[in-house]
Structure formats: C-alpha cells, structure tokens
Amino acid sequence: MRYGDTDVLTGVSFTARPGEVLVLLGPNGAGKTTTIEILEGFRRRSAGDVLVLGADPARGGESWRARVGIVLQSWRDHSKWRVRELLEHLSRYYRAFATDRRPWNVDDLLVAVGLTAQAGSRISSLSGGQRRRFDVAVGIIGHPDLLFLDEPTAGFDPEARREFHDLVHEIADDDTTILLTTHDLDEAEKLADRILILCGGTIIADGSADALTRRISTQAEVRWSVDGTRYVHSTEDATAFVRGLFHRHDDTITDLEVRRASLEDTYMTMVRQFEAGRRDAAVREFSEVASS
Numbered sequence: 001m002r003y004g005d006t007d008v009l010t011g012v013s014f015t016a017r018p019g020e021v022l023v024l025l026g027p028n029g030a031g032k033t034t035t036i037e038i039l040e041g042f043r044r045r046s047a048g049d050v051l052v053l054g055a056d057p058a059r060g061g062e063s064w065r066a067r068v069g070i071v072l073q074s075w076r077d078h079s080k081w082r083v084r085e086l087l088e089h090l091s092r093y094y095r096a097f098a099t100d101r102r103p104w105n106v107d108d109l110l111v112a113v114g115l116t117a118q119a120g121s122r123i124s125s126l127s128g129g130q131r132r133r134f135d136v137a138v139g140i141i142g143h144p145d146l147l148f149l150d151e152p153t154a155g156f157d158p159e160a161r162r163e164f165h166d167l168v169h170e171i172a173d174d175d176t177t178i179l180l181t182t183h184d185l186d187e188a189e190k191l192a193d194r195i196l197i198l199c200g201g202t203i204i205a206d207g208s209a210d211a212l213t214r215r216i217s218t219q220a221e222v223r224w225s226v227d228g229t230r231y232v233h234s235t236e237d238a239t240a241f242v243r244g245l246f247h248r249h250d251d252t253i254t255d256l257e258v259r260r261a262s263l264e265d266t267y268m269t270m271v272r273q274f275e276a277g278r279r280d281a282a283v284r285e286f287s288e289v290a291s292s
C-alpha cells in the first residue's frame with residue numbers, strides 16, 4: 001500500500017484459517033488499520049493479492065459483504081435511534097442473504113451482547129462500554145463468517161473487558177473467523193489463536209503467543225523458597241528442574257513460581273530488534289551514499 005510516494009505496507013502476507021481468532025499487534029502507525037481497511041474492501045491496495053472468503057475485497061459484491069462483519073474504531077452515527085429499533089432495521093438488510101443462521105434474531109443478539117436492559121434506550125444514552133457492545137451487535141447482526149474488530153475494547157473497564165472476551169470466544173466458537181487489533185497485550189494473549197506483529201508495514205512475527213514467546217526466550221525463571229530463603233534459577237527445562245527441586249527438598253518448598261517471558265516482553269523485544277535493524281540498515285545506506 002502506497003500513499004502518495006510513501007510505502008506504508010511493504011510485507012504483509014498471511015492466511016487466516018476458518019474459526020481462528022487472529023490478533024494484529026503493532027505500534028501506532030504500523031499499518032494495522034490500513035491492512036484491515038484493505039481486507040474489508042474500504043481501501044484499494046496499490047499492489048499485491050488479497051482473497052477474503054474467496055473473493056477480492058476490492059470487487060466483493062453484496063452477497064460477499066453480507067458474510068463480512070465490521071466494527072470500526074469509532075462510529076457515532078444514529079444516536080437518536082433506540083437500540084432494538086436500529087438492530088431490527090439493520091437486520092432487514094440481511095433478509096435477501098438469509099441462511100439458517102443469518103441474520104441474528106434481535107432478542108437473542110441483545111442477550112448475547114448483554115444489552116437486553118437497554119433495548120428501549122436511545123443510542124446516545126449508552127455508556128462507553130455499552131456503546132461498544134452495541135457496535136459489536138451491529139457488526140455481527142448478519143452472523144458473519146468473518147468479523148473485523150478494530151480496537152474493540154478501548155475504554156472498557158475490567159469487567160466489561162472480561163465480558164467482551166467471553167463474547168469474542170462465543171462468536172469464534174460459532175465458526176466466525178475474527179481479525180482483531182488491540183494495543184492491550186494481555187487481551188491479545190487471552191483471545192488470540194494466532195498473533196501477527198506488524199511493524200513499519202511488515203509482518204515481523206506470526207504464531208501463537210506461546211510460540212512467539214519461546215522464539216525470543218527459551219529460558220524460564222523458577223522462583224521458590226525453602227525455610228524462608230528465596231531462590232531464583234533460570235533454566236531451559238523448568239519441568240525437569242522443578243522435579244529435581246522436589247526430589248531434594250520434598251514438601252519444604254513454598255512459594256513456587258515458574259515464569260516465562262510475557263507476551264509484552266516478547267513484543268517489545270521483537271519491535272526493538274526490528275527497529276534497530278532498520279536503523280542499522282539506514283546507517284549503512286547513509287555511509288554508502290556518503291562514500292560514493
């Protein structure tokens with residue numbers, strides 16, 4: 001993807017499998033929204049090949065669009081409508097594309113997103129968290145095969161966030177493939193089957209949170225106490241080490257903890273390595289120009 005003479009996406013290549021939850025991570029300006037907008041058919045790519053549900057999104061027709069659900073970063077329209085009223089109105093658009101699961105029954109949908117009590121409320125009166133759940137209801141009303149969620153939980157309190165995570169798991173269990181962006185690494189770890197890290201327009205990592213963490217750090221840190229003294233040891237095989245500990249100390253061990261690098265540690269390391277590599281490349285390029 002090129003804006004003017006600036007390339008903002010240069011190496012984005014991945015495949016989503018049916019029913020998978022993919023989380024797209026990356027620093028501000030990495031190109032996440034641009035990537036999602038291309039996949040949604042909102043933005044025309046400058047080059048490259050894209051297939052979404054078997055079609056090129058730049059040419060996706062109405063029946064293709066009916067299979068795709070979208071929750072944008074912010075959406076403030078229709079504030080005078082009431083919650084049930086707007087969902088019923090929107091569900092009519094899907095009648096022409098109805099299947100045994102499409103569109104959602106509005107009452108069932110209100111239960112699924114936890115907005116039954118607000119069914120008769122004006123959209124403008126919803127709290128931030130309720131509004132976001134309403135946005136999700138709008139995104140999934142057509143019971144999409146593929147759902148895009150751009151920073152769905154920004155501004156949520158911890159309880160709303162947890163409820164939302166349950167909802168995402170339910171939607172995914174229902175065979176909907178989900179591509180989600182977030183800046184919350186804890187959320188990414190909880191939701192993702194696979195994580196994609198996008199940095200400077202390139203996907204620099206693609207794998208489960210566990211696999212990415214192991215790529216960066218093969219060592220686990222084991223902490224324990226014996227007779228009130230605290231110990232720490234780094235090891236590649238935590239299970240064998242802990243087995244040895246119990247063999248030596250039996251039940252005098254307390255406060256046992258095994259900790260691997262967190263997704264946050266891994267993410268920061270990968271992004272810094274990538275950025276340092278780019279700096280090094282820029283310096284090399286500069287010295288080549290300077291010496292020529």
Ligand SMILES: Nc1ncnc2c1ncn2[C@@H]1O[C@H](COP(=O)(O)OP(=O)(O)OP(=O)(O)O)[C@@H](O)[C@H]1O
Binds near residue numbers: 008027028029030033
């Ligand atoms: N319409 C546009 N014209 C020119 N440049 C743009 C346009 N939209 C985005 N960009 C640039 O493309 C790059 C990627 O932007 P994008 O919004 O996709 O990033 P992002 O990863 O979603 O960022 P954030 O985490 O801040 O939402 C940025 O450098 C941005 O300034």
